[in-house]
Structure formats: C-alpha cells, structure tokens
Amino acid sequence: MIDSQICTLSSLESPELLAWSEVLRPLWDPDGTDGKPFVMHRKMWEWLFICAVLSERGVLAPGRRGLGFGVGQEPLVAVFANLGVEIVATDLPPDLAIERGWTTSGREYSDSIDALNNVGLCPDDAFQRLVTFRPVDMVAIPAELRGFDFNWSSCAFEHLGSLEAGLKFLVEQMRCIRPGGFAVHTTEYNVSSNEETVNRGGTVLYRRRDVEAVILHLRREGYQVQCDFTLGDTPSDRHVDVAPFSDVHLRTRLGEFATTSLGLVIHKPDDWQPQRPDRAAGGQVSRMRRLAGALRPGRAGGPPTSPGRSATSSPDAEPL
Numbered sequence: 001m002i003d004s005q006i007c008t009l010s011s012l013e014s015p016e017l018l019a020w021s022e023v024l025r026p027l028w029d030p031d032g033t034d035g036k037p038f039v040m041h042r043k044m045w046e047w048l049f050i051c052a053v054l055s056e057r058g059v060l061a062p063g064r065r066g067l068g069f070g071v072g073q074e075p076l077v078a079v080f081a082n083l084g085v086e087i088v089a090t091d092l093p094p095d096l097a098i099e100r101g102w103t104t105s106g107r108e109y110s111d112s113i114d115a116l117n118n119v120g121l122c123p124d125d126a127f128q129r130l131v132t133f134r135p136v137d138m139v140a141i142p143a144e145l146r147g148f149d150f151n152w153s154s155c156a157f158e159h160l161g162s163l164e165a166g167l168k169f170l171v172e173q174m175r176c177i178r179p180g181g182f183a184v185h186t187t188e189y190n191v192s193s194n195e196e197t198v199n200r201g202g203t204v205l206y207r208r209r210d211v212e213a214v215i216l217h218l219r220r221e222g223y224q225v226q227c228d229f230t231l232g233d234t235p236s237d238r239h240v241d242v243a244p245f246s247d248v249h250l251r252t253r254l255g256e257f258a259t260t261s262l263g264l265v266i267h268k269p270d271d272w273q274p275q276r277p278d279r280a281a282g283g284q285v286s287r288m289r290r291l292a293g294a295l296r297p298g299r300a301g302g303p304p305t306s307p308g309r310s311a312t313s314s315p316d317a318e319p320l
C-alpha cells in the first residue's frame, strides 16, 4: 500500500504511478505522439501519487464522495468524476484569489467547474452531474462539509500564510471525512535543511520536523499516519532545476532552499471517536498550542535557528 512519502524518481517509475500517468496522458501528450511513460515533474508526481493512493484504498468508485481543496485547474476532479465519484471541488473565494495573485497566471485558479474538464478526461454529462464547485477558504472550512469518503489537495496547504496555518488545516480537514475515510495532501518539502526554512509568506516550506510534529498530533487525535522520509538519490533526484527549466524537474529552489514534494496520507479508522466534549475543548486547545510551539524555529528539538524567513520567489511559477 502506498503511504506518505517524498517525490522520487523510483516512486514515479512504480507500476501504480505509471498506470495513472497513462490516464493523464491526454493532458501532457495531447497528440499521443510522445514516447515517454511519464513527465519527470514533481507536480505530476503529486497528481499521480494522489490518484494511486486513493485508488488503492478503494474510494475511487461510483457512489463515493470526494472533497478537493484549492483545486485550481488540476485534472484530478475530472479523473475522479470519470470513475463515478461525486466531487465537491473548492478553491478560494474570487475576491481573495484576486487579492493574493492566484488569478494572474490564468492557469492556477478556478471559481467554477468550467476549467476543470478542459481536456475531456470525463464525459461532459457525467461531469456536470457529479461535480459541484464551492468557494472555500482552507483556513475556515464550512461546518456542513462532512461525511466525505476522501479529501485531497495538491500544492495548496503551503500557501496559507504560515507553516502553522497549513498544519492546522491538516488537522481541521479531517472533520470532513467519515470514519473509515482517507485524506491525501501534497506540499513543498525542504530538502536542504531540517532547521532553517521559509516559515511564513505566500509559499512556506515544510521541514521533516514540521511533518513529524503534525503526524504526532494527528496520531494523538486517533488518526493513522505513516511517513517514509527517504529521499531519492539518482542524478535526476539530486538535480535542482531552476529557470530556464529543464525536463528533469523533481526538485527546484525556493529562496536558498532546494525543495521537492511530499505526499501525506491520513486515515480515520472505522471506529474513530471524537474526543469527549469536556476533554476536547481543553485538550484540543493545548494540543494545538504544542503543535504551534513545535513549529517555532529552534523549538522542535533541533538546534536553535534564526528567526522565521519568508521567500519572494514561488516555485509555482514553474511550468509543468
């Protein structure tokens, strides 16, 4: 079973991800003339990883319900609808998206289902029947979004303003999932350092220790999470691609840090129970405080670090 892991060439070359690469071929090889089995890009890895994880867990089937956060114009909504899954696709409300620059490129944001089946990965009638769009800010998830078989996001929770905001999202979004369901979320991972990082701004960069802190927190809440932090070690894995970009793009640079992608898989067990109300109020608050404390530079068990940083360049400008 594929579990939480870091983007590597060997993962991209696995039979599971290769099979999904064929499903997405109309997106990256519209004429069907490209002989390659996949595109060597961390963002493609994120999409294939999400598909493979959900498929293995049996939730990509008719009658299932999925909730996508910060979907932008990604192809996964159409892929899942094509398998009969009912999808609620969400992204920032338009005023916030404009204010934060997400509409500028014309290919990173959507405020309706119109751009979500651009290459026809799902027949139009099924797409219209199964997919709804709803503006949702990931830092304030509406209480009525509940009972989903799965949630996902790709390249989104690192854009919530701070490390802490993204990790709070990971905890909060689990409320949307029914017992027995799954969440899979991908993000930016700091390959250069487990101490220094970009901890606030438009794009933040998670270190291993941040991911370990949130995994611990999620486990205390009764969720199941495993993570393999093994980095790839082939020349393609080690290559840090910067503009002008090449076709080997598993790592790139954000500020002074080399970055790749991380995929997190979180399971809410069948017998999961919420904390008892009297403990939940105090317990939840103090656990969130502990998580916030763990994220402060120099407070996560590692050596002291410099104050938080922000970066101006965003790897999301990279072409796919």
Ligand SMILES: C[S@@+](CC[C@H](N)C(=O)[O-])C[C@H]1O[C@@H](n2cnc3c(N)ncnc32)[C@H](O)[C@@H]1O
Pocket: 069, 070, 071, 072, 073, 074, 090, 091, 092, 097, 102, 108, 109, 110, 136, 137, 138, 139, 153, 154, 155, 156, 159, 160, 316
């Ligand atoms: C880099 S794009 C990724 C889009 C898409 N998931 C993909 O993989 O192509 C980041 C997405 O996150 C969305 N986003 C950023 N901040 C958000 C927030 N606070 N709530 C919801 N979505 C947000 C943006 O509007 C954008 O669609």
